[in-house]
Amino acid sequence: xxxxxxxxxxxxxxxxxxxxxxxxxxxxxxxxxxxxxxxxxxxxxxxxxxxxxxxxxxxxxxxxxxxxxxxxxxxxxxxxxxxxxxxxxxxxxxxxxxxxxxxxxxxxxxxxxxxxxxxxxxxxxxxxxxxxxxxxxxxxxxxxxxxxxxxxxxxxxxxxxxxxxxxxxxxxxxxxxxxxxxxxxxxxxxxxxxxxxxxxxxxxxxxxxxxxxxxxxxxxxxxxxxxxxxx
Numbered sequence: 001x002x003x004x005x006x007x008x009x010x011x012x013x014x015x016x017x018x019x020x021x022x023x024x025x026x027x028x029x030x031x032x033x034x035x036x037x038x039x040x041x042x043x044x045x046x047x048x049x050x051x052x053x054x055x056x057x058x059x060x061x062x063x064x065x066x067x068x069x070x071x072x073x074x075x076x077x078x079x080x081x082x083x084x085x086x087x088x089x090x091x092x093x094x095x096x097x098x099x100x101x102x103x104x105x106x107x108x109x110x111x112x113x114x115x116x117x118x119x120x121x122x123x124x125x126x127x128x129x130x131x132x133x134x135x136x137x138x139x140x141x142x143x144x145x146x147x148x149x150x151x152x153x154x155x156x157x158x159x160x161x162x163x164x165x166x167x168x169x170x171x172x173x174x175x176x177x178x179x180x181x182x183x184x185x186x187x188x189x190x191x192x193x194x195x196x197x198x199x200x201x202x203x204x205x206x207x208x209x210x211x212x213x214x215x216x217x218x219x220x221x222x223x224x225x226x227x228x229x230x231x
Contacts, residue, residue, distance in 0.1 A: 026176075026224075026225050028167045029183075030167045030170065030223070031163065032160055032161070032163025033217065034162050035155060035214045035216045036152075036154045038145050039212045040145050040212075041144075042118055043142070044116050044117070044140070044141075045114075045115055045138060046113065046115070046138070047070060048136050049063050049135060050136040052107070053107065054106035055107075056107045056109065059106075059108075066134050070135070071113065073126075073130065074126065074130075077126050077129065078122060080118075084115055086111060087113075089111050090109070093107060145213055152215050156186070156219065160181075164181070164221070164223070167221070174225075177225060177227070178223055179224035180224055181222065181223050186217075188217050188219075
């Protein structure tokens with residue numbers, strides 16, 4: 001019995017000695033942020049063709065013919081098929097006032113083409129072609145970064161580096177050693193506001209270039225730290 005008790009006491013002493021000399025751990029949590037500057041690589045805009053007339057069939061045929069000609073012109077200028085979509089077909093009655101009453105005089109038929117332009121240098125000739133073919137309106141101009149998620153992921157990586165740099169400053173000031181990251185929390189989501197663009201005149205079209213966009217990412221990161229406690 002005495003031998004067993006002595007053995008237990010020796011074990012407790014060895015354990016206490018080990019705990020006293022082991023490397024204890026704690027954490028530092030920091031905030032990281034970063035931005036990636038990227039020039040928009042696509043220009044999106046809409047082309048509208050509208051026609052008034054007494055016969056719905058006649059005006060729809062006229063508009064559809066113009067739309068087909070415009071789509072062919074876009075393809076001839078190097079716009080990809082996937083970057084042209086014909087949408088938003090509208091047909092509604094057209095009324096005119098006759099004294100105190102309103103009488104239907106015919107119909108208004110319209111169609112839209114949504115275009116994505118990748119080569120900005122083609123804009124002047126495309127604009128000239130579309131207007132010559134009878135576009136009623138060209139609007140909705142906006143620059144965009146097509147693969148926004150790729151840029152956002154780059155910003156996330158840089159945000160983690162920024163968080164580690166901040167943690168290293170704190171660790172050095174606290175005289176502890178910074179170890180591996182244990183927890184990362186993303187506190188942002190990628191969202192880029194498109195840059196609005198106005199329709200330029202032919203004289204201005206040579207300088208039709210977008211500015212850069214900032215894609216930002218924010219995180220919080222927790223790092224393990226270590227410090228040695230002696231007996």
